[in-house]
Amino acid sequence: HRVNLKEGRIKECASRCRYPPMAPNTVASATRRSNVANSSSQKFIARNRAPRVQIEYDVELYGAEKKVQLPFVMGVLADLAGKPVEPLPAVADRKFLEIDVDNFDSRLKAMKPRVAFHVPNELTGEGNLSLDMTFESMDDFS
Structure with a gap:
């Protein structure tokens, strides 16, 4: 998915969408999709390691607009040590x-x-x- 901050709306990236949106109550297409997804989803992920979230915004440089893409970085701050034997640093x-x-x-x-x-x-x-x-x-x- 791409987020265009200037326009404030979400655009789906057609190159990353595997299937068109599914109509409600279409059991046959849902079954087909789940079988295909189950058999090849792991192989697809292994082949395509592109980030799932891409954020881009428009910047004006010397009178010309340019799209700048920000990398998706996630930081997690958590106490995962439980009850350590040795005290942790501050x-x-x-x-x-x-x-x-x-x-x-x-x-x-x-x-x-x-x-x-x-x-x-x-x-x-x-x-x-x-x-x-x-x-x-x-x-x-x-």
Whole structure:
């Protein structure tokens, strides 16, 4: 999708649209689309890694209008460490980290996210059990 800030409206990019809008109550076309999407969507994403959001605006340079495109960048500020064993630096001293599919597990291992709490002992019915878990990769969540 493209957003034209000067005109204040959203234009759909025809080159990225795979199918025309679907009319309501068209079961046959919905079934066809879902089968096609299921079989080839992962391959399509792998081939076309273009950003999903593109923002552009018009700028006047030396009397001529030029379209300038802004890259889509997202920053997430979150406390993902849980209950760390070692105290974290102050928020003002922390740095942004670039995380992608290739370095996700190494970043997760370096952050050492940890949960620690007590749960009722349902096995014997007496007291609580201490739970302390540290995560190092996405496989730890399965």
